[in-house]
Every structure is written in structure tokens, then in C-alpha cells.
Amino acid sequence: MARETIVFSSAVDPIAPWREGLEAALPDVALRAPPELSADDDVRYALVWKPPEGFFAAYPKLRLITILGVGADALAGRTDLPDVPIARLSDPAMAQMMASYILFAVLRYARDIDVFEAAQRDRRWHYVHPREARLTRVGVLGLGELGGVAATELARLGFDISGWSRSPKTLPGVRTTSGIDALDAFLAETDILVVMLPLTGQTHHLLDARRLALLPAGAKLINASRGAVVDEPAMIQALVSGQLGGATLDVFEREPLPTDHPLWTLPNVLITPHLASVALPASAAAQIAANIRRLRSGEPVRHRVDLTRGY
Structure with missing residues (x-):
């Protein structure tokens, strides 16, 4: 039967x-x-x-x-x-898993753990005075089911949180803005940028060389959504020049990331294999x-x- x-x-x-x-x-x-x-x-x-x-x-x-x-x-x-x-x-369990990854990545930069990792490799005792969370401006690009939960959790920890979305959103503790005309100003006021956008015709390479250059010098980038939202060659150039101080990347334009890809060897990049949320x-x-x-x-x-x- x-x-x-x-x-x-x-x-x-x-x-x-x-x-x-x-x-x-x-x-x-x-x-x-x-x-x-x-x-x-x-x-x-x-x-x-x-x-x-x-x-x-x-x-x-x-x-x-x-x-x-x-x-x-x-x-x-x-x-x-x-x-x-x-x-x-x-x-909701997927959203919480994603939020835990974003919290880890933001806290790693906010508490200078990447700096201490580099110092440890050089066997250097390198002190950096801790900063209050409210002094770190975190911008969440995309406030859907996953991005919204991550932004709310970051706000709960006391970070200065802003969020950008295609259409207006309201979230507790998060300054929100929307529409493509507001994107440039949003990027210019972001020390740690969290990318949580879906990949569409409108978001493909949304973060190109021009928009990456709007971020404050030394800003950090976290991408846990889709690799192609960011122009990968432009991102690499920004990482090499120091315009981007570091990147935590869970997604890439081509997956698995090829073994000869330049991202593997950049000292200011942390790579994870598309597992931020499953x-x-x-x-x-x-x-x-x-x-x-x-x-x-x-x-x-x-x-x-x-x-x-x-x-």
C-alpha cells in the first residue's frame, strides 16, 4: 500500500x-x-x-x-x-543559535581578543585597557528573524546598537533605520558591522568597495548570512589596507572556500565553515x-x- x-x-x-x-x-x-x-x-x-x-x-x-x-x-x-x-x-532555536555566534564574534572584537590572540602567537604580553560596551557601536545589517534576535541580544549586553533593514522595524534597545538612502549614514557610524541580510538581486555585492570605505577606519566585519552580500575582492583589499581591521566570516561566495583562497592567509580574518546557525x-x-x-x-x-x- x-x-x-x-x-x-x-x-x-x-x-x-x-x-x-x-x-x-x-x-x-x-x-x-x-x-x-x-x-x-x-x-x-x-x-x-x-x-x-x-x-x-x-x-x-x-x-x-x-x-x-x-x-x-x-x-x-x-x-x-x-x-x-x-x-x-x-x-526560534535557530535564531538563538545564530545569536550566540554573533555574540561570540562581537565580544571577541569588543574585548580585543583578536589582539591578544596575535600577541600570544608572538609571545608578547600586550595589555589593552577594556572599554565599556556602550562605547562600541555595533550595526546589524538586516533585522529579520535571525538579525533581529541578534540585535536585541547585543542591546541587552549594553552595546550601542543600530540596525538597518529594507523596510521599517522596531526593536527594543535598537536604533533602527531603513531604506537604501539611509545605508551610507548607517555604515559611517558602525565600529562592528554584522551582516544578516538574505541574498537577493538587490543585496548581491551590496557591500562593495565604496560602501566598505564608508566604515570608520579599522572597523570590524562579521558576515553570517550569505557570502555574496559582500564584494569579496573589495573586502580583501580593505582587510589588507587596514580600512577593515578584521573580519569574522562564516559564509563565502564559493563554498567550501578553496584551499588557495587569499582569505585563508590573512592574519586578521577568522574563518568558520558555514555553521553559525543550522x-x-x-x-x-x-x-x-x-x-x-x-x-x-x-x-x-x-x-x-x-x-x-x-x-
């Missing part, structure tokens, strides 16, 4: 915890990777992260695609997408199951993305 099945595709997420979470939430649905599928599987749903080209064409009965993450840019421009709803994850089966499975139930009952799915906008 045919059973409704979710087909799973991800090169980075293990299937076992997703199977455990989803099959517990939906006992009448199976989760299978493509090699596991049989004639008994009626594939109606897909749970994916950067599936291979042509992936969706094999499943003509699909009714819902769920992205294993927040960003939808990996599916934009594909020719094999069926005309079905595409949903992203909206998981989808968590234990908490996100309930959202996926709820959307499948909504679809079955004829209700619109939640957290639907618009690929023409990129989110």
Missing part, C-alpha cells in the same frame, strides 16, 4: 534525526533519501538543502518543498521547480509537520517564500 513520503536531500544534514522527529510527528508519513525510495513511496513532500540539479523532476506529485534553513537563494533560478509552495524554516530537527520537525497538516486540510502553508524576492 502506498504511503505518503517526504524525500530528503542535503549534503550537510544527517537524515537520522530528521526521520526520528518527523515520523514521530507524522506517523503516517515516511522520510526517505532518494536511494531508499521504493514503489510503495508516494512522494508528496520534499525537505532539501541545495539539492542537485534536476532533483525535483523525479517527483511529479510534489505538493510542498521545505528548505532546510532560512535563506531561499539556493533555489532561485532553477528550472526543475514544480509549481508548489516553498516554505522556509522559522525556528536547522535543528528536534524543534523544527513540528513546524514542518504542521505545514503538511495545513496543506492536507486546504489551509495555506506558513513561512512561504517568494523566490522572485529571494526570501
Whole structure:
């Protein structure tokens, strides 16, 4: 007897915890990777992260695609997408995980840990007098579900926090501004810039050489959203010249970062392998199951993305 099945595709997420979470939430649905599928599987749903080209064409009965993450840019421009709803994850646990990464990166610069790391490599006792958090201006570029939580957590620690977004937002403890006309002034008053924007046609290389030069000399950059929001060659030039005093980078225009990439050897760069926030089966499975139930009952799915906008 045919059973409704979710087909799973991800090169980075293990299937076992997703199977455990989803099959517990939906006992009448199976989760299978493509090699596991049989004639008994009626594939109606897909749970994916950067599936291979042509992936969706094999499943003509699909009714819902769920992205294993927040960003939808990996599916934009594909020719094999069926005309079905595409949903992203909206998981508070993911937002908290991202906030912890941003807090780590901001505190590392605000407390001069990068300076002490360099001194340790040289076996130098190098004292830098600590500064109050309120004297460090942190700007969060992008105040969506992830960026908004990060900005609020930073404000709670007493940093001087400003935030920029495409449309107006209000957050406790955060000075907010919006619209492209306000971006230059926002950058000029930011000592530590946190990039939390989705990748869209409008945000691709938004931080180009001109805008990076607007930051105060020696400013720090943290990018945990998408690599292509920043013009990588322009960023490297700014890091070499000292216009940027340092960068913490979790995302890149090409991933994995090639072994011969110049970013590997810059002493003022910290590289992490795109793990600032990941989808968590234990908490996100309930959202996926709820959307499948909504679809079955004829209700619109939640957290639907618009690929023409990129989110």
C-alpha cells in the first residue's frame, strides 16, 4: 500500500534525526533519501538543502518543498521547480543559535581578543585597557528573524546598537533605520558591522568597495548570512589596507572556500565553515509537520517564500 513520503536531500544534514522527529510527528508519513525510495513511496513532500540539479523532476506529485534553513537563494533560478509552495524554516532555536555566534564574534572584537590572540602567537604580553560596551557601536545589517534576535541580544549586553533593514522595524534597545538612502549614514557610524541580510538581486555585492570605505577606519566585519552580500575582492583589499581591521566570516561566495583562497592567509580574518546557525530537527520537525497538516486540510502553508524576492 502506498504511503505518503517526504524525500530528503542535503549534503550537510544527517537524515537520522530528521526521520526520528518527523515520523514521530507524522506517523503516517515516511522520510526517505532518494536511494531508499521504493514503489510503495508516494512522494508528496520534499525537505532539501541545495539539492542537485534536476532533483525535483523525479517527483511529479510534489505538493510542498521545505528548505532546510532560512535563506531561499539556493533555489532561485532553477528550472526543475514544480509549481508548489516553498516554505522556509522559522525556528526560534535557530535564531538563538545564530545569536550566540554573533555574540561570540562581537565580544571577541569588543574585548580585543583578536589582539591578544596575535600577541600570544608572538609571545608578547600586550595589555589593552577594556572599554565599556556602550562605547562600541555595533550595526546589524538586516533585522529579520535571525538579525533581529541578534540585535536585541547585543542591546541587552549594553552595546550601542543600530540596525538597518529594507523596510521599517522596531526593536527594543535598537536604533533602527531603513531604506537604501539611509545605508551610507548607517555604515559611517558602525565600529562592528554584522551582516544578516538574505541574498537577493538587490543585496548581491551590496557591500562593495565604496560602501566598505564608508566604515570608520579599522572597523570590524562579521558576515553570517550569505557570502555574496559582500564584494569579496573589495573586502580583501580593505582587510589588507587596514580600512577593515578584521573580519569574522562564516559564509563565502564559493563554498567550501578553496584551499588557495587569499582569505585563508590573512592574519586578521577568522574563518568558520558555514555553521553559525543550522536547522535543528528536534524543534523544527513540528513546524514542518504542521505545514503538511495545513496543506492536507486546504489551509495555506506558513513561512512561504517568494523566490522572485529571494526570501
